[in-house]
Amino acid sequence: MIGAGATTATLGILGWLGLRQANERLDRNRELVSETLPVHSKWWRDHAKTEGELLYVALGDSAAQGIGASLPRNSYVGLIADHVRKVTGRTVRVVNLSVSGATVATAAAEQLPRFRTFTPDLVTVSIGANDIADFEPDAFEVGLREVLDALPPDAIVADLPCFYLPHNERKVAVANRILREAAAERELTVVPLHDTMKRQGVKGILTQFANDLFHPNDHGYRVWASAFLPTVTARMLEKFPDAAETPVEEPSAPTS
Numbered sequence: 219m220i221g222a223g224a225t226t227a228t229l230g231i232l233g234w235l236g237l238r239q240a241n242e243r244l245d246r247n248r249e250l251v252s253e254t255l256p257v258h259s260k261w262w263r264d265h266a267k268t269e270g271e272l273l274y275v276a277l278g279d280s281a282a283q284g285i286g287a288s289l290p291r292n293s294y295v296g297l298i299a300d301h302v303r304k305v306t307g308r309t310v311r312v313v314n315l316s317v318s319g320a321t322v323a324t325a326a327a328e329q330l331p332r333f334r335t336f337t338p339d340l341v342t343v344s345i346g347a348n349d350i351a352d353f354e355p356d357a358f359e360v361g362l363r364e365v366l367d368a369l370p371p372d373a374i375v376a377d378l379p380c381f382y383l384p385h386n387e388r389k390v391a392v393a394n395r396i397l398r399e400a401a402a403e404r405e406l407t408v409v410p411l412h413d414t415m416k417r418q419g420v421k422g423i424l425t426q427f428a429n430d431l432f433h434p435n436d437h438g439y440r441v442w443a444s445a446f447l448p449t450v451t452a453r454m455l456e457k458f459p460d461a462a463e464t465p466v467e468e469p470s471a472p473t474s
Contacts, residue, residue: 255318258283261290262314270311274299275338277329277365278345281379281442282316286433294434297443298342298450305454306461313338321348322361330368340453341373342446344411346393350381353389359396366404374449375401375408379442380415382423407449414445 262283276282276295284293291300299312313336315329325345345365349358366375377394381387394412401408418426418441426438434442455461 254285255280255283258285258290258293259318262312262316265290266311266313268311270309272302272306272308272310272339273336274302274310274312274340274342275333275336276312276314276316277325277333277341277343278316279320279325279348280316280318280433281347281439282314282342282344283318284439285318286428286430286435287439288436292436292439294344294439294442294446295342297439298340298446301443301447301450302340302454305451306458308458319348320345322346322358322365326361326364326368330365333368338370339457340450341370342376342450343369343373344376344379344442346378346397347381350378350386350389350393353393355392355396358393359400362397363400366400366406369404369406371405372453373406374446374453375406376411376442376445377408378412380412409445409449411442411445415441 274295276298278295280286282293282295284290284296287293287296290296295312295314295316299310302308302310315332317324317328320329322345343365346358346362349361369375375397377397378390381390390412398408415422415426415438422441426434426441428435428438
């Protein structure tokens with residue numbers, strides 16, 4: 219019995235050490251990812267100076283910044299911009315107003331004043347994921363409605379992404395119900411980011427995330443982009459019907 223007890227204690231210690239090492243590795247990974255925040259922000263600021271025939275403005279949080287991607291242009295915003303260039307045959311200026319850590323309230327306070335100075339040809343919005351940790355439905359709705367009220371009628375809004383963990387998914391379900399109802403009142407188009415991610419299944423959990431296990435990686439951002447692109451294509455062909463002369467294959471969500 220003494221031997222068995224000692225073995226159990228030893229296994230417990232080893233298990234604790236393994237868990238501690240895993241947590242320390244995850245914390246380091248998060249630090250490394252967070253170190254890219256100023257790099258991505260500067261890249262988008264510099265990129266916004268590049269002139270284009272079309273103007274694409276993005277509102278959002280760190281996902282719109284492309285945190286977790288190998289390069290900022292591999293974010294869903296960068297992928298959408300590349301797609302617009304292919305669909306329309308025109309150059310595109312991208313103004314990415316997103317801010318890492320943004321909530322619906324801070325997006326309304328900090329991003330909308332700048333947004334109102336532009337007349338974009340394309341607008342995408344993905345906001346609300348950072349509200350889930352301390353989710354308050356009433357406050358979320360107030361901030362969200364302020365953001366939606368500022369958008370042009372052809373803006374493209376994503377619902378909240380899939381968090382996979384049940385306790386978060388319950389809150390996401392409430393947030394997405396609020397978002398869809400508010401968007402419907404304003405006749406805004408909502409694209410199914412949540413369902414697009416969820417359809418990836420267990421494999422998606424293993425393949426869509428960066429080393430911090432929160433932000434998407436390059437593959438994850440391709441999944442995000444695939445939720446937007448059918449609507450983006452439709453918008454561009456409505457505005458620029460001559461672009462229909464050059465067929466562009468519509469990408470689907472990656473499967474691996």
